[in-house]
Amino acid sequence: MAKFNGTAIILDADGSAVAHVENATLTINRELPEANDKDSAPWADHLDEAGLMDWEISFDGNADWSQTTGNVETLFDLLVARTAVTTIFGIDPAEVTGLSVGLAFSGSASYNSVELGAPVEETAPISGTAVGKGILNKIANS
Amino acid sequence: MNDVKQSLQTAYYALLNGNITYSSTAVPVYDVMNVPQSPDYPHILITDYTQVDDSDKSSFGEEITVDIEIIDRAEQRASRAGLFSIVNQIKNIIRVRPEAFDVSGWNIFNTNLDTEITIPKEFDGNYIYFGSRITFRHSIEEL
Numbered sequence: 001m002a003k004f005n006g007t008a009i010i011l012d013a014d015g016s017a018v019a020h021v022e023n024a025t026l027t028i029n030r031e032l033p034e035a036n037d038k039d040s041a042p043w044a045d046h047l048d049e050a051g052l053m054d055w056e057i058s059f060d061g062n063a064d065w066s067q068t069t070g071n072v073e074t075l076f077d078l079l080v081a082r083t084a085v086t087t088i089f090g091i092d093p094a095e096v097t098g099l100s101v102g103l104a105f106s107g108s109a110s111y112n113s114v115e116l117g118a119p120v121e122e123t124a125p126i127s128g129t130a131v132g133k134g135i136l137n138k139i140a141n142s
Numbered sequence: 143m144n145d146v147k148q149s150l151q152t153a154y155y156a157l158l159n160g161n162i163t164y165s166s167t168a169v170p171v172y173d174v175m176n177v178p179q180s181p182d183y184p185h186i187l188i189t190d191y192t193q194v195d196d197s198d199k200s201s202f203g204e205e206i207t208v209d210i211e212i213i214d215r216a217e218q219r220a221s222r223a224g225l226f227s228i229v230n231q232i233k234n235i236i237r238v239r240p241e242a243f244d245v246s247g248w249n250i251f252n253t254n255l256d257t258e259i260t261i262p263k264e265f266d267g268n269y270i271y272f273g274s275r276i277t278f279r280h281s282i283e284e285l
Binding site for chain 1: 239240242283
């Protein structure tokens with residue numbers, strides 16, 4: 001099995017899946033400090049055992065404005081709490097026939113952006129980002 | 143590259159046959175080319191397929207659509223509540239998470255309801271025939 005349905009890849013924030021997500025993207029970055037000099041020229045060089053790593057998750061979907069249960073209130077609360085929460089991005093084996101354990105990434109993340117739209121006669125959208133605070137681990141999700 | 147239709151149709155038959163009821167009676171499932179001369183009504187037909195290649199450099203794959211028709215008849219006026227109940231049951235079996243299909247040799251990793259249309263009624267002099275056509279779309283990887 002090599003191909004998976006993206007629907008089965010879940011964004012979980014502080015113990016609950018973020019509801020009504022249409023798409024989510026996990027971006028993991030690593031800085032590559034330049035180490036160019038006359039000896040490396042004309043090829044670019046960088047340091048391999050240095051540089052910061054960071055990660056962030058962006059997502060978008062449909063906004064649920066229901067009081068207390070909607071994703072608008074949930075994400076707003078995560079943002080204004082100003083506290084990083086456990087965030088998991090990965091496959092949910094319960095959503096995939098024949099898969100007992102899948103790969104997921106887990107770390108502490110701060111929800112730093114929530115954008116809400118109000119288009120006329122269209123589904124109300126929501127989008128946002130969470131920025132990793134510290135290490136991102138790979139875990140076995142079962 | 144193998145063809146998935148035979149395996150997929152067997153899976154459809156296994157999922158639907160005996161598991162769809164109307165008025166406490168199982169609704170029969172037929173291949174469109176193998177309908178009895180005097181079939182029971184309503185009944186379910188497995189009809190048309192479309193396939194397009196969706197392979198990558200590592201594995202063969204395709205997108206395939208399967209048409210399921212539900213055919214009922216009435217002498218004059220009729221409620222379509224039975225028809226809609228059968229459609230509802232089929233969707234609850236085929237369009238579920240996790241995937242309903244566990245087919246040896248294939249990874250059916252996505253199933254969507256592509257379209258559904260009601261079939262225009264036809265009168266043959268004795269009965270009015272009516273029904274629905276549901277098209278399901280599957281993303282499939284050959285294992």
